[in-house]
Structure formats: C-alpha cells, structure tokens
Amino acid sequence: NAGVTQTPKFRILKIGQSMTLQCAQDMNHNYMYWYRQDPGMGLKLIYYSVGAGITDKGEVPNGYNVSRSTTEDFPLRLELAAPSQTSVYFCASSQKDSHPQFFGPGTRLTVL
Amino acid sequence: KQEVTQIPAALSVPEGENLVLNCSFTDSAIYNLQWFRQDPGKGLTSLLLIQSSQREQTSGRLNASLDKSSGRSTLYIAASQPGDSATYLCAVGPQETSGSRLTFGEGTQLTVNP
Numbered sequence: 001n002a003g004v005t006q007t008p009k010f011r012i013l014k015i016g017q018s019m020t021l022q023c024a025q026d027m028n029h030n031y032m033y034w035y036r037q038d039p040g041m042g043l044k045l046i047y048y049s050v051g052a053g054i055t056d057k058g059e060v061p062n063g064y065n066v067s068r069s070t071t072e073d074f075p076l077r078l079e080l081a082a083p084s085q086t087s088v089y090f091c092a093s094s095q096k097d098s099h100p101q102f103f104g105p106g107t108r109l110t111v112l
Numbered sequence: 113k114q115e116v117t118q119i120p121a122a123l124s125v126p127e128g129e130n131l132v133l134n135c136s137f138t139d140s141a142i143y144n145l146q147w148f149r150q151d152p153g154k155g156l157t158s159l160l161l162i163q164s165s166q167r168e169q170t171s172g173r174l175n176a177s178l179d180k181s182s183g184r185s186t187l188y189i190a191a192s193q194p195g196d197s198a199t200y201l202c203a204v205g206p207q208e209t210s211g212s213r214l215t216f217g218e219g220t221q222l223t224v225n226p
Contacts, residue, residue: 042216042218043201043203043216045214090156094212097143098143098144103148105154105155
C-alpha cells in the first residue's frame with residue numbers, strides 16, 4: 001500500500017494564479033482531511049470529507065475549495081493564490097472519525 | 113473554541129533519560145486525543161490515540177495518559193534514544209463531530225543527544 005500520496009511536493013505560485021493540490025489514498029478510508037501548517041505552528045483543518053460526495057468546512061476554509069467524487073481522491077483547489085496561503089499542506093485519511101489519521105508527506109507551497 | 117497548548121516548546125535531553133511531554137486543552141468535551149510524531153520535512157505519524165473513556169494507552173516505550181477533567185494529557189517516553197528526536201504534536205477531537213475535526217497544539221521539539 002502506498003498509503004496517502006500528495007502531488008506536487010513543492011510549488012511556487014504568483015499572486016492570483018490558481019492550482020490544485022492532489023491527494024489520493026489506497027486504504028479505502030471513508031474520511032479525508034486537508035490541513036495547513038505554518039512555520040512553528042500546529043496544523044489547522046481546512047476542509048474534510050466523510051465520504052464520496054460529502055465535504056465540510058474546517059477552521060480555515062476561506063480561499064480554498066474541495067471536491068470528493070471518489071473514495072480515493074480528495075483534491076484541494078486554490079483559485080486566487082495569495083501570499084497568506086504560503087504554507088505546507090497535508091492531506092490525511094482515516095477509516096472512521098474515531099480512528100487514527102494517516103498523513104501524506106505534504107506539499108510545500110510558496111506564493112510570491 | 114478549543115485551544116491546545118504544549119509545554120515545553122523545545123526539550124533537549126541526554127540519551128537514556130525518561131521524559132514527559134505535556135499537552136493541555138481548554139474544553140474538556142473531547143471525543144479523543146491523539147499524539148503524533150513529525151520528522152523534519154515529513155508528514156505526521158500517529159503514535160497513540162486515547163478515547164475519552166480511557167485513561168491511558170501504551171505502545172512500546174511510549175505511554176500516553178489522559179485526564180479530561182483537568183484538561184491534560186502527558187506523553188511519557190522511557191529510555192530515550194537519538195532516534196526519538198522529532199517534533200511531537202498532540203491533537204484533540206471534539207465530541208460534536210465524533211473526533212473528526214482535530215485541533216492541534218504547536219508541538220514540542222525533542223532532541224535526544226547521544
């Protein structure tokens with residue numbers, strides 16, 4: 001099993017550009033999550049999904065969009081990149097809400 | 113709003129020492145609490161998960177305890193090794209979402225010196 005995979009590993013965007021961060025898991029987990037981690041800080045939840053077709057906002061959803069058309073994939077979309085979105089983005093998944101979350105390796109995004 | 117605090121922010125110990133990392137949270141209405149390890153430039157690895165009805169969990173040299181009433185959890189690492197050097201994060205899951213919306217602390221950066 002590859003677990004949770006994320007692409008790309010690194011990306012530099014200009015202000016106003018858009019991009020999609022990809023996340024996939026092969027563990028047949030129902031729950032998937034997107035977090036951002038700013039330097040020296042803990043993680044903050046952006047969006048999460050409890051199953052295909054169902055998504056909900058986390059603590060910091062502004063400036064982001066998600067979709068969940070399949071169990072395996074949970075892409076995160078940035079429409080108009082801003083410097084405040086410079087961060088490391090982590091995707092995670094879990095079998096149930098009460099189970100441990102498995103994390104991907106992260107995407108380091110810089111917006112200039 | 114739930115707030116999670118971890119003390120100390122950084123800790124440096126000699127190899128072989130037993131140590132305790134602390135985590136406190138402001139809202140005791142939690143569903144569960146998890147401890148994670150994060151290596152530099154990497155994602156998080158789940159170490160221990162304690163359900164709200166439990167008092168502690170153990171895995172190898174790691175023992176995590178939970179005191180909901182006082183809003184505290186500790187992670188005890190026995191006989192520390194240089195390979196334990198990493199950042200340790202605790203996260204709490206609220207009751208209303210059955211634990212899915214984790215709130216993280218800022219982490220304790222641990223260095224174990226040979």
